[in-house]
Amino acid sequence: xxxxxxxxxxxxxxxxxxxxxxxxxxxxxxxxxxxxxxxxxxxxxxxxxxxxxxxxxxxxxxxxxxxxxxxxxxxxxxxxxxxxxxxxxxxxxxxxxxxxxxxxxxx
Amino acid sequence: xxxxxxxxxxxxxxxxxxxxxxxxxxxxxxxxxxxxxxxxxxxxxxxxxxxxxxxxxxxxxxxxxxxxxxxxxxxxxxxxxxxxxxxxxxxxxxxxxxxxxxxxxxxxxxxxxxxxxxxx
Numbered sequence: 001x002x003x004x005x006x007x008x009x010x011x012x013x014x015x016x017x018x019x020x021x022x023x024x025x026x027x028x029x030x031x032x033x034x035x036x037x038x039x040x041x042x043x044x045x046x047x048x049x050x051x052x053x054x055x056x057x058x059x060x061x062x063x064x065x066x067x068x069x070x071x072x073x074x075x076x077x078x079x080x081x082x083x084x085x086x087x088x089x090x091x092x093x094x095x096x097x098x099x100x101x102x103x104x105x106x107x
Numbered sequence: 108x109x110x111x112x113x114x115x116x117x118x119x120x121x122x123x124x125x126x127x128x129x130x131x132x133x134x135x136x137x138x139x140x141x142x143x144x145x146x147x148x149x150x151x152x153x154x155x156x157x158x159x160x161x162x163x164x165x166x167x168x169x170x171x172x173x174x175x176x177x178x179x180x181x182x183x184x185x186x187x188x189x190x191x192x193x194x195x196x197x198x199x200x201x202x203x204x205x206x207x208x209x210x211x212x213x214x215x216x217x218x219x220x221x222x223x224x225x226x227x
Contacts, residue, residue: 034213036151043201043217044151055215087151095167096141096153096211
């Protein structure tokens with residue numbers, strides 16, 4: 001199975017801050033990497049696919065990059081609704097493994 | 108697009124549970140359904156995928172002997188059955204529309220979650 005490692009596991013930030021989350025795969029996965037945001041007590045939301053493509057309706061403050069084994073999710077200006085936990089997931093091979101999550105908390 | 112799941116369940120160890128997921132707002136056979144679970148305070152675990160097109164499915168090896176996913180195209184409903192439940196199966200179970208018709212892909216719309224509690 002491909003292991004997905006996210007860092008940091010948590011971070012504190014303020015509204016308006018720029019935030020970067022990293023996801024590393026245990027083997028190369030090309031750009032087969034998705035990101036999800038999960039607000040407390042809610043279902044996850046689809047945030048990004050193919051490492052850097054935003055689905056329709058996702059705000060442009062979110063951006064992604066990377067290929068192979070290292071990926072980043074950037075939030076250019078943190079909004080109140082962005083205080084949540086973020087998960088990466090590889091879609092390169094079965095099983096479709098998730099990272100353990102990065103919790104973004106209010107400073 | 109909406110994915111609406113069945114209600115909470117309480118099961119005894121060793122029992123089985125079957126969760127449903129009714130889809131609406133899209134062509135059911137053009138997509139799949141994936142199931143993801145989340146134990147209390149933990150991260151997300153992908154449990155498998157089923158094609159809405161032909162009913163083919165994929166499961167992770169660790170669950171392969173205990174999980175079954177089915178679909179009913181007439182009612183646009185997906186089902187996930189988990190057998191031989193143990194306490195570590197206590198979790199919120201999510202279904203999600205999967206963009207993959209032939210293999211699991213992007214999970215773009217999610218159900219509200221179904222809490223399954225395993226307790227004696």
